[in-house]
Amino acid sequence: MNSSYKKLISNLEYLKLNQMVAHLDETIDFMNNKQLSFVDTLMKLTDYEIDMKEINMAKAMVKVAGFPHRKEIKDFDFSFQPSVNKEQILDFGTLRFIERSENIVFLGTSGVGKTHLATSIGIAAAKKRTSTYFIKCNDLILNLKKAKLENRLEARLKHYAKYRLLIIDEIGYLPIDVDDAKLFFQLIDLRYEKKSTIITTNSNFKSWGEIFQDPKIANAILDRILHHATVVSIVGESYRIKDHIQSEK
Known part of the structure; x- marks a missing residue:
């Protein structure tokens, strides 16, 4: 594990980009296999983070709405x-x-x-x-x-x-x-x-x-x-x- 990779992980953790940390390895592998550009790779990686934020924000909206139960x-x-x-x-x-x-x-x-x-x-x-x-x-x-x-x-x-x-x-x-x-x-x-x-x-x-x-x-x-x-x-x-x-x- 080279120092640049360790530093990248450290930076992502510091920024609390946990989904990017979790999916970093598979995204790098996918980039190498599919020969993705830097922009496409970064876009794919940030999508994981955005998806989780959307899920968490939706959960928060449900929580603050004051519903008597969670029946759908x-x-x-x-x-x-x-x-x-x-x-x-x-x-x-x-x-x-x-x-x-x-x-x-x-x-x-x-x-x-x-x-x-x-x-x-x-x-x-x-x-x-x-x-x-x-x-x-x-x-x-x-x-x-x-x-x-x-x-x-x-x-x-x-x-x-x-x-x-x-x-x-x-x-x-x-x-x-x-x-x-x-x-x-x-x-x-x-x-x-x-x-x-x-x-x-x-x-x-x-x-x-x-x-x-x-x-x-x-x-x-x-x-x-x-x-x-x-x-x-x-x-x-x-x-x-x-x-x-x-x-x-």
Whole structure:
């Protein structure tokens, strides 16, 4: 092992280019066998480093998104929920809807897989390094309410508005008073036609006036959410009940 090779290894390690260190020998052999130019060899070597950085950055995006679990589209049991169009969900996974700043609403009773599907699409987006964030509706409202009390509402709204994909889970499980509904409207209005939002809800749209305790605000929220949206209605049994029944067998 000559001194130049040792120095190169030392330099790469110092620069923390670990993938280049790991693949150096095979790349040198490949260069000699294929008679590659210096530029082509260096390009091949740096590709290993870039690929690993991309993987690590994607993992980091998934980690900071706040997902409740790491269930992906491949983990969804489409045979148990035949009302869900698999091809449609796979199309969501291509993220075309984000490029168009469109929304998705998953509507159905508790346990039918709304959160799983919303999360799995979010994970697909985060893996492609699309800024994504998951939050339950009640937590979102509480955070906005707290920010308003601390005179930093504008900053908090901008924080949630910046994500290219925001997933708001469980709208309708808890009532929202009029003041809080106005805060929620401000966020939806900020994102309208600029960013994509995925919403899960157990309540049909006619009852949103009761949820937000003001039909006018509810209609304004719905108008902005549904204007460029695909609504996926899931009709079926609860996965949790299915799992419970199977455990009793």
